[in-house]
Amino acid sequence: MSIDAARATPRGGELRATMRDWRRGRSELKIWQVFEDAYVALLSTVIIGSMAGNVVWGLRTMTDAACRGACADARSLLPMSAALLAVLLALALARLLGPVFVSPAASAWLLSTPVDRRDLLRPSLWRTVAGAGFAAAALAAAPVLLAGRGPAESALHLAAVAGAAAAGTAYAARCQIRERRGAVRVTWLVTATLWILMLAAASGRAELPPPGVSDTSWLVGLAAGAALTIGLAVVLAFGSDRDLALVRRRTLAETESTWPSLSGALASFDLGLMYDVLLARRWSTAASVRSRRGGPKGAMALVHRDLLRVARVPQPWILLLILLVVPYALAAAEAGRGVMLGTSLTALLVGPSLCAGLRVVTRTDGLLVMLPFRRRTVLTAHLLVPGLGLMAYALLAAPALLTIAEPPEAVGLSVATGLVGVAATARSVCARPPDFARPLVSTPAGGVPTGLVANLARGIDVWLVAGLPLLIEGWGVGLSVGVSVLTLWWVTRPDARRESGRPQPR
Amino acid sequence: MTALLSVRALRRAFGDHVVLDSVELTVEEGEAVAVVGPNGSGKSTLLRCVVGAMARDGGAVLLDGEPLDERSPRVRRDVAVVMDDIDFFPDLSLVEHLDLLARAHGADDVEEVVDDVLEELRLVEVSGHLPSALSSGQRRRLALASALVRPRRLLVLDEPEQRLDAEGVAWLKDRLLREKQAGSGVLLVSHRADLVEATCDRVLRLGEHSDVD
Secondary structure, three states: OHHHHHHHOOOHHHHHHHHHHHHHHHOOOOHHHHHHHOHHHHHHHHHHHHHHHHHHHHHHHHHHHHOOOHHHHHHHOHHHHHHHHHHHHHHHHHHHHOOOOOOHHHHHHOOOOOOOHHHHHHHHHHHHHHHHHHHHHHHHHHHHHHOOOOHHHHHHHHHHHHHHHHHHHHHHHHHHHHOOOHHHHHHHHHHHHHHHHHHHHHHOOOOOOOOOOOOHHHHHHHHHHHHHHHHHHHHHHHHHHHHHHHOOHHHHHHHHOHHHHHHHHHHOOOHHHHHHHHHHHHHHOOOEOOOOOOOOOOOHHHHHHHHHHHHHOOHHHHHHHHOOHHHHHHHHOOOOOHHHHHHHHHHHHHHHHHOHHHHHHHHOOOOHHHOOOOHHHHHHHHHHHHHHHHHHHHHHOHHHHOOOOOHHHHHHHHHHHHHHHHHHHHHHHHOOOOEOOOOOEEEOOEEEOEOOOHHHHOOHHHHHHHHHHHHOOOHHHHHHHHHHHHHHHHHOOOOOOOOOOOOOOO | OOOOEEEEEEEEEEOOEEEEEEEEEEEOOOOEEEEEOOOOOOHHHHHHHHHOOOOOOEEEEEEOOEEOOOOOHHHHHHEEEEOOOOOOOOOOOHHHHHHHHHHHOOOOOHHHHHHHHHHHOOOHHHOOEOHHHOOHHHHHHHHHHHHHOOOOOEEEEEOOOOOOOHHHHHHHHHHHHHHHHOOOEEEEEOOOHHHHHHHOOEEEEOOOOOEEO
16 A cells, blocks of 8 residues: 555645646747847846946956055955855855745645655755855855956856855755754854954954966966865765755745745835844744843833843944954055945945834824824834944944044044944934835836835835945035935934825824 | 714715615624625725725714824724735744734733633644734734723624634634623624624614614
């Protein structure tokens, strides 16, 4: 009986082929017809890609001409830093999203059958590993190009980056399948290496062979590194592939809803919703916490709760502290007033992860209406702790500005920089999602929901508008402070409501 | 004497479809009023319009004779609302939610009030759980608890019996009666005839023949 049952069980590949046949049978368009319809998007991608490439090439030419001394030393570290950053991102995303995953439908309908799970999961594993490699190489392409290296060296760098990211993803898959924490340790190891590299750049103690020097031994070493990482990726991916049969359903259940949720959020360019999905994912793995009660009353209770959050989730604060090296590395690279842009951008990138409380009270009105305060009071209370943290970060970076300003002025510039970071973070966290209830906006690509495209720029827009004036001496700083304060005033305005279509009759 | 809550000639339409038209309603202190009717008759829409979660096309909603503006801290202090769409902080435990809310409202004896409500709603065992670890019934209890740990004059409840077991519904009846005795007004939407009969003084029927019993 059991032998007959085993014979009757189809292979995963057969099931996939059957489903593919059904889907193809229902499709109404040929693939070339889809491309015909998507020609605007394809053309736009090619044109924007060419423009971006031109910009990067122009920047490289300018840097070739202008970058000397400390700037050249820092520039020599650019490919290595970009490589480590790309690998770090690949590892972090792999740990967050899988990398072995199934859709909720496949989980419900297929994983409960006797079909070999390895057969079912193998294609997505290999796609993810290969995709991580290509994406990492694409991400590192611009920094590697800006480093001013020759074609062979740049290509080897990118191959090494792709291999390392793919290897990291494959290793994360193996850890996920075997329910081990090795990928966490590797993530911290890569983070520490990147930090040390930036510290070395900030203190001027590290440099690689300058661009244009065709040192054969350096190239051979680089080629060996690329071959090693690619080889490692292949070995780890085969290892993970072999282990797939061991994966437990509970392991896959941890991530099976994350992908569809993130896809939905991405389809509407709703970065806030993506943040919510990741926040929920972060906390769904912990069933309970040690409750902390007590504290002040009134609006200060919200501030006190945010302080308790710092103790409960210190990781983003530690990251902010670690990234204090960024302004000093920029200063060592003779970035001048660009240090302020780098500092405020770092604040914007880390800031939203400090604002869990603020995000929850602004994503819906559900909690806001339960509190006996005006909207501005609630938002200001929840912005206080992260805002002070970001201001402290900017102030701790003040010594990096001593190359361009006297101490009192450097402190003033740091305050302005911190305000840019706080305002951009507040805008990023509190911005409204696309409004699908309003009329569509006409664009060359068709009807687009109101606020869909602007949603992609949330936070970055304020960083640019408030941050760029910092590059101008004198009145630029006043303008930047004005824009930041105005943004904070606007973001916390009392009458911002979810349903804003019609005024209430009195 | 001015009613605690007055709804006058309230109207709400979705496109051409008029859901609520000329709805009149009052709730006095110490009185419970139920809104009943078939699915789609506009019960939850009425509550949303009353508490300001949804815009009205016409009419007025008054609290103590003044226009009810949910942005006003005074209104939020007086009106406790439990709708279906309550949100939670993903990183705060059940008891921390209640503690935070009670403190934000400046309640006296916060710890005692929170402990009593946890006991009453049988949530003590899961008080350290995060919202993601709660069952749907426990989430519903948490939503009800959120209205009980804070001072209030008017309770607005949308199908509070939802996802409660028989013991929970019995507790709810008793609790609503105690709310009335304490002088609070109650406005609730419910599909449970026994709950409405046991607790409510008047009933507003929505649907084809809207009237007040």
